Amino acid sequence: SKTPVGFIGLGNMGNPMAKNLVKHGYPVIAYDVFPEACKEFQDLGAQVTESPADVAEKADRIITMLPSSPNVIEVYTGANGILKKVKKGSLLIDSSTIDPAVSKELAKAVEKMGAVFMDAPVSGGVGAARAANLTFMVGGVEQEFDAAKELLTCMGSNIVYCGEVGTGQAAKICNNMLLAISMIGTAETMNLGIRLGLDPKVLAKILNISSGRCWSSDTYNPVPGVMEGVPSANNYQGGFGTTLMAKDLGLAQISATNTKTPVPLGSQAHQIYRMMCAKGYALKDFSAVFQFLREEETF
Numbered sequence: 001s002k003t004p005v006g007f008i009g010l011g012n013m014g015n016p017m018a019k020n021l022v023k024h025g026y027p028v029i030a031y032d033v034f035p036e037a038c039k040e041f042q043d044l045g046a047q048v049t050e051s052p053a054d055v056a057e058k059a060d061r062i063i064t065m066l067p068s069s070p071n072v073i074e075v076y077t078g079a080n081g082i083l084k085k086v087k088k089g090s091l092l093i094d095s096s097t098i099d100p101a102v103s104k105e106l107a108k109a110v111e112k113m114g115a116v117f118m119d120a121p122v123s124g125g126v127g128a129a130r131a132a133n134l135t136f137m138v139g140g141v142e143q144e145f146d147a148a149k150e151l152l153t154c155m156g157s158n159i160v161y162c163g164e165v166g167t168g169q170a171a172k173i174c175n176n177m178l179l180a181i182s183m184i185g186t187a188e189t190m191n192l193g194i195r196l197g198l199d200p201k202v203l204a205k206i207l208n209i210s211s212g213r214c215w216s217s218d219t220y221n222p223v224p225g226v227m228e229g230v231p232s233a234n235n236y237q238g239g240f241g242t243t244l245m246a247k248d249l250g251l252a253q254i255s256a257t258n259t260k261t262p263v264p265l266g267s268q269a270h271q272i273y274r275m276m277c278a279k280g281y282a283l284k285d286f287s288a289v290f291q292f293l294r295e296e297e298t299f
């Protein structure tokens with residue numbers, strides 16, 4: 001029978017991901033600061049614990065899926081953190097999207113304890129998490145990749161080795177910076193076309209067979225009424241939250257500063273998503289930038 005797998009952070013993404021591990025027959029040892037998030041897992045037969053240290057005591061493979069860098073640091077190095085009880089030879093996989101510099105620091109601390117740390121952030125939203133269809137971008141020691149893959153294939157369909165620790169995060173941050181830029185570009189373009197008298201469906205159709213085509217125009221169009229089954233068709237509910245996009249763009253800015261890399265459009269995108277958070281769009285899907293750009297002048 002399979003040995004237990006710890007799972008810490010059972011939110012929008014962690015919940016369906018951990019369920020897929022249960023489905024594959026792994027006994028799951030669960031923890032979340034928010035007790036409500038664990039209840040469902042108790043019913044599924046998972047063991048719910050009191051702290052990340054408890055998880056580390058009971059499982060030698062642990063996946064974390066937390067909001068941002070400070071939460072991951074707390075779960076690893078806090079008073080009741082994983083590092084307090086981690087067993088030698090344990091495999092610790094962090095699938096949160098965080099600062100690659102933090103991943104590298106944690107990898108060092110984990111290595112000192114005789115265990116292995118890998119960063120494995122994901123692409124694909126809640127739907128892909130449910131369908132075990134995520135893409136994992138994995139950074140860390142290559143010899144450990146197969147061991148990580150054994151677990152990650154239960155939750156995703158594309159598991160890509162990126163390089164040394166932190167490079168999974170690097171790939172994720174780069175992807176999301178481009179996604180934000182293309183989403184804003186699609187939204188402002190669609191808005192201009194509409195104000196020039198074009199039917200948004202006709203404009204989208206033309207973009208999607210022309211050189212302006214991108215994922216934001218053909219798979220996740222931000223204009224209500226152009227596509228079905230996307231957040232713009234449902235008042236921008238669900239999907240990928242504007243706060244999370246703002247966080248990822250902030251990470252891209254930190255990385256760009258650290259490497260002296262000019263990212264003018266990434267900076268602009270970061271500011272736009274920050275403004276949206278401040279103006280009541282925080283919990284809407286990030287494609288709501290279309291709505292934000294449509295706000296009428298009131299003075």
Ligand code: NAD
Nearest residue numbers: 009010011012013014032033034066067071096097125240
């Ligand atoms: P979420 O906020 O829904 O879930 C995070 C969970 O972590 C919550 O249940 C929260 O209670 C728990 N948590 C926070 N601090 C904790 C702590 N100290 N100890 C234990 N549990 C703690 O977030 P999410 O949407 O599941 O996203 C998780 C990560 O995945 C983020 O880094 C996000 O950027 C990334 N991501 C999200 C999506 C998406 O579409 N939602 C897609 C790709 C990547």
